[in-house]
Structure formats: structure tokens, C-alpha cells
Amino acid sequence: MTAHLSRRSLLGLVGAGAGAYLLSGCSDDASDDPDAPQTINWWHIQNTEPMLPVWAAVAQEYQGAHSNVKIEIQPLENEAFKAKLTTATQAGSPPDLFQSWGGGVLKQQVDAGLVKDLTETVAPWKDTLLPLSLEPYTVDGKIYGVPFDIGMVGFWYNKDLFAKAQIAAPPATWAELLDVVRKLKAAGITPVALAGKDKWPAHFYWAYLSMRIGGLGALQQAAKDKNFETPDFVAAGERFKELIDLQPFQKGFLGAEYGSPDGQAATMGNGGAALELMGQWAPSVQASSSTSKKGLGDKLGFFPFPAVDGGKGSATEVFGGGNGFAVGKDAPPATMDFLKTLLSVDVQRRSTKTGAVLPTVKEATDAIADPNAKVVAETLAAATGFQLYLDQAYPPAVGQQVNDSVAALVAGSKSPAQILKDITQVAKTQ
């Protein structure tokens, strides 16, 4: 009796383990028949208002129209998603439909055979999308993911503080920007908000300067050659150092986070600094983390990253990224159809109306309400080139090293030439 009991509890344990493994994200629908009963496991990171209910409603409607399809949604917080996906992909069982930023991480997943080639799936409707938007999701000419949100990084500025420092127009060149910073300082205003603890916000400066000085091709070439020790990158570091040496950042910026109550976004939203270099989500995060919960409202303005005199890059080339979905290797056939629904004009309009998404479907851009978001969308639509965030575009180790090294540059512990040596060294190991 007792022995029997122990054997059973043992089996139970094994069963529980296997169950947990299965739950961790694979649905083994081997059938290719789109009409067979199937379950789509969907992991997204829109885990808060306003997008959370939109996705839930879209899934509900889809299930209503397709009685054989069940959609299991798992909304995850950004960092939690990355950790959980890492475990799932390392176990070889990615979810059926999941958040992707494209770039180097997606390429690793492609190399490991974990995601589906979507080139043929999207071929019939890919012309409805902004052509630039698919670039980060294209690996060796094939499409492995579809973006539903795209934006760009640029300068967000406080018009009142600019007026107070008697600055008439936003700067168009890097030299003018440095002048603006000097004027703001002279007027007793903190010029720039920066989240030093998070590292990625600082890498925007270095990447944009590299793009403006070396041209869009330089960033891609450097990754290919695994060599960042070129005069253009040194110049980019030195230009950035000019800004750093003006000590333009808010007090305690090295310990500041982006979204915390005293972080970069809050400092901007509370009127504590005049400028920040940030992506399309900046206004909404400024609002939600500011004391008034309203942010700067119409006092907030946007201007693209300025040109650098003598640089090879054009001021119409943009740096940014967005959110999209990739499809896991074992995904049931209905996943592709559901993906198409997510990228329909109707769903894109509904997503856009929340203010949290800048649509990739051209026809849905009419749903953009915020004037600043319109400026971003228009700049993006007129862009002559697109570069994904470096910490996404490059292999993860190189991307993280860029963030790390730029943080050292900002803190003054390494020189522009030293950081290039560090980045190159990591790139060579990849």
C-alpha cells in the first residue's frame, strides 16, 4: 500500500513537471488544417491600459467568428517577457505568437529555427504597410515578423522653457543644439533629462551622431566588419562628449531610471528639464509619470535630431523602432490568419486611437489625433532611411556593450576611442 502510494506520488510529480513544461508555451497542434480545432498561445507586452483591453477585445471577436480557434493570451511586462521568452526559446518551445522588435534578437531566433518564415503569408497584404516598417523584421531578404507599431526617436522640448531662455527656433545643427544648451544653462534651466541607470536612452545620442557623421551605411558596415574603430565613430563620440562636458543633465542623472516617479520622463513632464531625446511614446510616459498626470500638453514640441556639419548622413534619416509580432515554429495555421486580422485597417485604427500606437498600416494613419504624434508620423513617412535601435539591431551582446560603453562615456570613465575598442572587441566574439 505504502509503496504503491509513493509510486503514485512519484508519477504525479513527473506529471506535474511535464504539465508545467507544456503550459510554458507550446501547443502541439500538428495538423495543417486551418479548420481543425486549435489553440493560439499569444504573448504580448501591452499589459496595461490602454492597449490591454484592445487586444483582449480583438481576440474575443476573432474567436467569435472562428469557433474552432481558441486564443490564450498572456500579457507580460516588458522585462518579464524578455526573461520568460528566453527560457521558452532555450527550451525550444516558443509561443505561437509573440512580441518582437526585430533585429539581432529575431535573427538569433531565426538562426535557431524557432520562428516561421512569413514572407509568403504577408506577400498579399504587405503593401498596405509602411515600407520602412518591415525592415527590422527582414533577415536575409525574408520576413519573420510583422510590426503593428512604428516610431522614431527625436528631441522633445518644453516650449515654455525655450521661451524663457529666449530661444527662438529649435536647433537644426549639432552646433546650434550646443548653443541652445548653453543658453538654457545661463537662464538657470536644466537643459537635458537623461536616465543614466537605464543606459539605453544615452545610446540614442551616440547612435544618431554616428548616423549623421558616418551615414546610415556606417552603422551597418561596422556590424558586418565587426570593427567600430573608424574616424567617423570617434568623431561621433567626441561630438557627444562636447555635450556631456557642458554638464547639461539633471541632478543625479546617473542613478535615474526612465519611467520612475523621479526619472527622465517625470523630469520632463514636471517641467524640470527642457529637452529629452526619446521615442514616439515620450508624451504618454511624460504624462503618466508626471505629478499632474497630464504632462506638458501643448507646451511640448518635437524636432528631429539635428544635422552635423560635414557629416555624410542626412537629417531625413531616422532612428527608431516599434513593436511587432513573430510566429513560433509550431504555431497552428490559424495564427497567420489572426496576424492578418491584427494588421487590418480596423484593428490598427482602434489601436492608434488609444494614443499608444503609431500605425504601420498606411490607411490607419488618419486615426492619429495628437499633433506631436502627427509630426512624428509625417517625419517617418518622409524618411529617406531607417535604422533600428542599436541594442535591438545588433546581436544582443554587441547591443548591450554599446549601451554599457556609452554609459561609461557619459559617466566620464572612458574616452570615445576606448569605448570603440571595447565594442569592437565584443563584436569580434560574435
Added chain:
Amino acid sequence: MTTPSILSNAGPGGRVTEPSGPGSGGVRRTGRRPRPGRRRALAIFLTPSLLLFLLLVLAPIVVASYASLYKWNGFGLPENFIGLDNYTRAFADPVFRGDLWHGLVLIVLSLVVQLPVAMGLAMLLNQPLRGRAIYRVIFFAPYVLSEVTTAVLFNLVFSPNRGFGDAISRFLGADAGAVFADPDTVLYAVFLVVSWKYFGLYMILFLAARQNIPKELNEAAVTDGASAWQAFRLVTLPLLGPTIRISVFLSVIGTIQLFDMVWVLTGGGPIHASETMAVTMFQYGFRRFEVGYASAISIIMFLLSLVFALIYQRIVLRRDTEGALTVQGDQR
């Protein structure tokens, strides 16, 4: 100190037969060599925990040490065997060497600041003091908070522009808001937060140990003309020995594995100035997808803890464990 004798002390068989005759040969024999029925009972009780131990402790160690010999990004199976390169790389990496240094600084600070403070408070709260129960609860309270909660709390209090602690310190002419943002001070700031959270635990341990010392011993010492300091140094302190030794042990092992607090407080920054081995491991494993290298760091952490634990048990804790066994022997 062999395993069977522990089993016989803790196992159900020993307990049941105990009243029949302390020290009788029969009890010992059943203790050493359980009858088939008892063996089955042992198997039933031990299997689940052994299984979990194998699955959740031993297996990961084996997998990690295997992975640490490969250059592996975590996808598929490790194929690129590089021998001990990950280990030599770690010891050549300034960031990892910084981790070791930070660990050492934190350990030394814990031993010379945190434990003595906890001890002093415990002695103080052992005195007849008005409201000492309240003090005990207050000092112990931080230990109840999770590390993450503590870290978020301190982030808010010492927030450079809005924090309460920052405002007070500025009123007093200091600048506490900058301590987490300055590479020169951040490690000490982290140490203070760790101490704030954990001194209560050590205080309670010392307090409990202090209360186990019979009053008569101190009274006898005082009667013999010992001053309060002499009574403490020559009577109380030696009798607190086992507790002090185990506290040092817990403190060192805890510091080697420090992660949550640092991760939330500073993320290891600025510029790696407060990074610990566990933070570096997480960075490489989950951010850079260099799972092989991260495994090597985790194995180094494991070995450091293991070697320290073994040596410490062998040399420092030996008297204590022997003492414990003697006591049990006497009871039999």
C-alpha cells in the same frame, strides 16, 4: 558525524524506541540498520525531497558546469567547446574582477559594522528597558520586507530631486540624493540598505542566544568582582560564540549571492560600481545571451560559496557541531 547516525537521531525509529531504555544496545542497532518496514518508511519520506534535490539543485549544477565549457547563446544545444576559456575570460574581465572586489568590501563591512551593531542593539534590548518589546519589533520589521520592496523604498526616499531623505539631508547641508548616482559612494549606499534590512535578523538571533545564557553565570561573575565590560567579554561573548559564528556564515554566503537588492536599487551601476557577481551573471545570461559565459560565472559563485562553506564548517563551526552532537548523546 556520519550520515547514518544523523538519520538515527532524526528518524522516526529512534524516537519511538527512545523511552524503552536510553543507551540500550537494541535501540542503537535498530537505529543504525532499520528493519525492512522502517527502511520503507525512510524511502517514502526521503524520496520526494531527494528527488526535488536532484532535480532542482544537482541537475542545474551539472548542466551549468557543462554549459560553462561552451560558447553558447542558449539556443539549441551547446556545440562550440572552448574548454576553460569562459573562466579565464571572467578573471581577466575588469567588470568581474570588480564584482569580486565589491563582494569582498561588502563582506568586510558586514563583519565589522553590521554584526557588531546588531550585537550592541541585542545587548541593549536585553536590558530592562521601558517599551523594549516595541523596539524589538521596530528593529526587526525591515527584515520582514522583501528585498525588492526595500530597494524600491530606498529609491524613493533617496530620489535625487523629490525624495524625503534627500530633502532632509539638504536641510542638514549634505547631499544624500546623490549617493546612488555617484560611482564613488554607491557601494557604501548599497551596503547601508542591505544592513538596514538584515541587522534586525542578526539582532534577534543574538538576543535569543543572549537569553539562553543562564542569569547565574553573569551574576557569579559580578559577585566575583567582574566589571560589566569584563562580564560581557569573558562570559557573555564566549557563550554567544555559536550564534556569532553562524551569523558570520549566513552573512558571507548572503553577500556572495546578493542580487535582488542591487538589481532594483542600482542595476549594478553607475558604470558597474555596485555590480555583484549575480548581477553580471544575469546581464550575460538574459541580456547578452552569452549563456556559456553566464554559466561559468554561476559556477564560480557556486564554488566560492561551497569552498567557503566547507572550510568554515570544518574549521570554525567544528566545535559547534560537535557540541550539538554531544548534547544529543547526553540526552540518550
